[in-house]
Amino acid sequence: MSATHIEVGLLWQRARAVEQGLDPELTRQAYERIIALDPLQPAAWLKLSQLALLRGAYRDARASTLLAADATRQSRRWRALPYVAMQLLQFDERALVSGLIAGADWNDEAVLTQAAVLAQRLWLADDATQALALLDHAMRLLPAHHLLHFSRGEVLNQLGCLQDAEAEYLRCLALAPGYSHACLSLVRNQRSPLPGARVPMIRSARAAAGTPEDRAVLDYALFHELDAAGQAEEAWTALESGARLQRSLGRYDEAAEQAGLRALLESFDGMPPLQHGPVQGPGRAHVFVVGLPRSGTTLLERMFGNHPLVASAGELNVFSRSLSYEIDAFFEPPADAGIVLRALRCDWARVGARYATATAALHPGARYLLDKNPLNIHNAGFIARALPQARILCLSRNPMDACFSNLKELFAPGSYGYSYDQNELAANYARFEQLVACWRLQLPEHFHVVEYEALIDDPPRELARAMAFCGLDFDPAYVDIARNLSPVSTASSAQVREPLNRRGVHAWRTYGRQLQPLAARLRELDVRVD
Helix, strand or coil: CCHHHHHHHHHHHHHHHHHCCCCHHHHHHHHHHHHHHCCCCHHHHHHHHHHHHHCCCHHHHHHHHHHHHHHHHHHCCHHHHHHHHHHHHHCCCHHHHHHHHHCCCCCCHHHHHCHHHHHHHHHHCCCHHHHHHHHHHHHHHCCCCHHHHHHHHHHHHHCCCHHHHHHHHHHHHHHCCCCHHHHHHHHHHCCCCCCCCCHHHHHHHHHHCCCHHHHHHHHHHHHHHHHHCCCHHHHHHHHHHHHHHHHHHCCCCHHHHHHHHHHHHHHHCCCCCCCCCCCCCCCCEEEEEEECCCCCHHHHHHHHHCCCCEEECCCCCHHHHHHHHHHCCCCCCCCCHHHHHHHHCCCHHHHHHHHHHHHHHHCCCCCEEEECCHHHHCCHHHHHHHCCCCEEEEEECCHHHHHHHHHCCCCCCCCCHHHHCHHHHHHHHHHHHHHHHHHHHHCCCCEEEEEHHHHHHCHHHHHHHHHHHCCCCCCHHHHCHHHCCCCCCCCCCCHHHCCCCCCCCCHHHHHCCCCHHHHHHHHHCCCCCC
């Protein structure tokens, strides 16, 4: 071992000791000393990136993450690969994630033993094809492992291969009976041929679950299985338990969200409506599909994706990251008052140019890019300022159905924290209505509302209207979502592989008695409840 390696090792020990003292500046200096001695230390660059985020320096944080990726590639320290990839995803650097993992040595032990995690990073980067190739390679060389089968099931589900995905979930459970995430994915992937057949398996796993996280996941799995079997009372008991557990595991500050919304709306108050730029003409066009999660945004995206001039990019974070770079502060919608204040002073033309440049490779052969991130409902006013030619389509759904569809969905940790409590669900819906009212007033030429129920009842009429708003011609064939074979990375993956149906309309009524607190709170907030 060289003297440099020994010195770097000692510096790592000191850096970890300094970090325990919780002094960010001293910690930063400790990791900078490591980098000065050996610039190809990806873990040290990641530490510097995280410290930069803590002090609100977005550009420094992103630059350090890019250097971590470069250090990983040059040093071939593949053990750091999943951590670097996850940090890259935080900055929405999806192409870099794919390229970094593609360029790794797939025969290296560090890559093989982390293949399941790396595949997850790849499907989050919308590269399901490479994720499947990595898993297949690892499974040829490694002993059978439940996480490899689970990850393969998730990728196949994203690709729409639902039967094959089910087989992988079952293989996972054969190796690790009761693995909570496989249980949930199995029941969400496809209904059991015999209604309720999986209930004993899930209940057995729930009884043996060792952590609150696993118990919550299994509660949601049990709800979906019992709900599909028509056992509403037992299903609700499971859902209520899972939601209560999940709410206790996360942090959600309703007052902060309300304050952020107030600041955002006040920043547009009294302004004249924004004028749009021409949707036709030279250059590229951008369409944003927004709304509450589970409100039909994926359905509309699949229809638009059938148009030959439209490339659907899925749920991007690029706009928020473009704004983050311009204001030099990490921004994840909804905005707080501080972000709104910074945004008032930013150069919107540069935000728009950055977004257009970052997304250009996603639609090389199509004039229109469709960005379907529901959270961009909070960014609609910013989008109109940065991209005057953009069009924003907002899905609106019956409030009880919209809230119930959120309540029965187990979202990724840290996402949609309001969705596990009926009162918080109602307050969030009321804020959504305030946003929609504001954007309709301020952005009449940018913002178009699509009613979910109308889209289900008369899809040709509603889709034609939405496409005309975006400057696109319409063909009735675009309504057929079964034609669209592109991957789906959201919870709607199985649903959008089916023909259009009305199962989701008034679905809340099955649990009408249990949802009375939600209905009462919505009425208190002046939201109309049918």
